[in-house]
Amino acid sequence: xxxxxxxxxxxxxxxxxxxxxxxxxxxxxxxxxxxxxxxxxxxxxxxxxxxxxxxxxxxxxxxxxxxxxxxxxxxxxxxxxxxxxxxxxxxxxxxxxxxxxxxxxxxxxxxxxxxxxxxxxxxxxxxxxxxxxxxxxxxxxxxxxxxxxxxxxxxxxxxxxxxxxxxxxxxxxxxxxxxxxx
Ligand code: IMP
Ligand code: MG
Numbered sequence: 001x002x003x004x005x006x007x008x009x010x011x012x013x014x015x016x017x018x019x020x021x022x023x024x025x026x027x028x029x030x031x032x033x034x035x036x037x038x039x040x041x042x043x044x045x046x047x048x049x050x051x052x053x054x055x056x057x058x059x060x061x062x063x064x065x066x067x068x069x070x071x072x073x074x075x076x077x078x079x080x081x082x083x084x085x086x087x088x089x090x091x092x093x094x095x096x097x098x099x100x101x102x103x104x105x106x107x108x109x110x111x112x113x114x115x116x117x118x119x120x121x122x123x124x125x126x127x128x129x130x131x132x133x134x135x136x137x138x139x140x141x142x143x144x145x146x147x148x149x150x151x152x153x154x155x156x157x158x159x160x161x162x163x164x165x166x167x168x169x170x171x172x173x174x175x176x177x178x179x180x181x182x
Pocket of ligand 2: 045070103
């Protein structure tokens with residue numbers, strides 16, 4: 001018997017995600033009326049890739065897309081392990097408006113860390129957008145400009161979120177529980 005996990009109940013379905021992504025794009029547009037300068041979108045790898053791909057295609061802005069790798073749940077861990085980052089901030093952020101897109105606000109370490117890095121890299125403004133925010137004090141304590149859905153403090157997979165790099169392709173957000181293989 002090996003320790004595996006189980007994908008469970010749907011927390012946010014694909015239709016609600018689609019609708020909310022359009023609303024978030026409108027919110028972001030109101031916060032950043034498109035001017036001459038492009039908006040620099042920083043996509044946090046890998047969990048935010050699917051959300052960001054949908055969200056930026058709903059934005060009317062000129063967009064410069066960049067990626068950063070920040071990992072607080074490496075491999076098979078389901079509790080935050082601190083931050084490991086590879087690569088540095090892209091030069092394009094200097095003197096520009098920046099929007100960070102992440103999948104989930106959990107301990108808030110990722111967003112706090114990136115906000116500080118982007119400010120020291122010379123970004124003009126830094127705003128943040130997450131698809132999900134967990135119902136826990138640490139997550140609520142970190143300011144975030146655009147939040148897709150508030151969800152229970154449970155481990156979830158799908159629509160970009162993974163367990164051990166699996167399940168990112170699921171169209172809905174679902175609970176995931178660790179358990180012995182059946
Ligand atoms: P924070 O820095 O603790 O807010 O962690 C955010 C990062 O942890 C996210 O970008 C995810 O990669 C990962 N993470 C947090 N909760 C979950 C979850 O429920 N499922 C999958 N990944 C998660
Ligand atoms: Mg992540």
